[in-house]
Amino acid sequence: MMCRFSRRLPFLTLSVGVIVGFFTYWVIVIRPYKPYKVDEAGFMDSYTVSAGFDNVTGVDHFIVPDIIHFIRFRNFQLGFIDYVALKAAMRNHRPDKFYFHTDVKEAKCEGKYWEWVKNDTELWSRIEIKYLEMPTEIFGQKLSDDSGIYHASDISRLRILKKYGGIYLDNDCYVIQPLDKYRKFECVVNWDEDQFLGNQVIIANKNARILPMWLNTYRVYRSDEWYYNGGERPTQEILHRHPELIHRVKGSFGADTGVSSNLYTDPDMDWRRLDIIHLLASHRSYMDPNFNITPVFDENTIRTYPYPFGEMAREVLDMPQP
Numbered sequence: 001m002m003c004r005f006s007r008r009l010p011f012l013t014l015s016v017g018v019i020v021g022f023f024t025y026w027v028i029v030i031r032p033y034k035p036y037k038v039d040e041a042g043f044m045d046s047y048t049v050s051a052g053f054d055n056v057t058g059v060d061h062f063i064v065p066d067i068i069h070f071i072r073f074r075n076f077q078l079g080f081i082d083y084v085a086l087k088a089a090m091r092n093h094r095p096d097k098f099y100f101h102t103d104v105k106e107a108k109c110e111g112k113y114w115e116w117v118k119n120d121t122e123l124w125s126r127i128e129i130k131y132l133e134m135p136t137e138i139f140g141q142k143l144s145d146d147s148g149i150y151h152a153s154d155i156s157r158l159r160i161l162k163k164y165g166g167i168y169l170d171n172d173c174y175v176i177q178p179l180d181k182y183r184k185f186e187c188v189v190n191w192d193e194d195q196f197l198g199n200q201v202i203i204a205n206k207n208a209r210i211l212p213m214w215l216n217t218y219r220v221y222r223s224d225e226w227y228y229n230g231g232e233r234p235t236q237e238i239l240h241r242h243p244e245l246i247h248r249v250k251g252s253f254g255a256d257t258g259v260s261s262n263l264y265t266d267p268d269m270d271w272r273r274l275d276i277i278h279l280l281a282s283h284r285s286y287m288d289p290n291f292n293i294t295p296v297f298d299e300n301t302i303r304t305y306p307y308p309f310g311e312m313a314r315e316v317l318d319m320p321q322p
């Protein structure tokens, strides 16, 4: 036995050498360069949420993939506010990936702000574009003519999370603090006292029990109401009965419109105490009494803008504070 083994040794060594050599070659040369790995498939099936899930402490490891999801229906342009929000999410949370879900066919990253994104290798290497059909109906009911695009986004964010899990953000959510502490929960939602839940930030495992229930609430769809299905109905039908289905965040995701308006009015606002804030920049025309002084935000007007949003934008754009 010994004898036969040692005669085979050189052959064995050679074989191992060839295998190791090829593997090294494969890792270095053949395998495409992928610096930030997201094991989608692993996350999809590895964690099953059970009925006793502790919504107060969560678990001791990450169960939400580090993917930030944005939805861009009908418009794939990147505007200044979109760019600031993207930079803030990168600077202050640094996810593995950003998925842009869009129904724009062959969406191209063109225009000034996309060019700036491409120039930032760390950021650009994390971006993936996923084609997503915009829904036009739900359970056989046609989506509204006026707010259909918003309702389509409300529905799609739930479906996206059900497919991948991750962190859904509205395009105008500015991330202030790292969000890892929320990646240990089944589902995290901002639900302020005596309010409806805020659906502009949803952090969830793909198997979160609330996601199919939430989608199911669309069996009663009110096309003429902006936030009935987005927030009112899921709060009443699900959260009032089963608050344990979410880790409830109060205030920290900046869902409160009254808080957001301070970004444009209160120089002393303590915005850093929040984890995220909804910028609501497209609502400034009626929300912001100083709107007429600075109707447009861009890389020029922001340099001297005196309210908190100015400081926030300059910070992530590496501009000097005046």
Ligand SMILES: *[C@@H]1O[C@H](CO)[C@@H](O)[C@H](O)[C@H]1NC(C)=O
Pocket: 115, 116, 119
């Ligand atoms: C990209 O970065 C390079 C080097 O920092 C700079 O010279 C160039 O102007 C940048 N281009 C754009 C479009 O920002």
Ligand SMILES: *[C@@H]1O[C@H](CO)[C@@H](O)[C@H](O)[C@H]1NC(C)=O
Pocket: 055, 056, 243, 244, 245, 246, 247, 248, 249
């Ligand atoms: C956890 O669930 C309970 C209901 O079981 C609820 O009263 C409580 O608000 C939830 N806590 C958090 C932090 O979400």
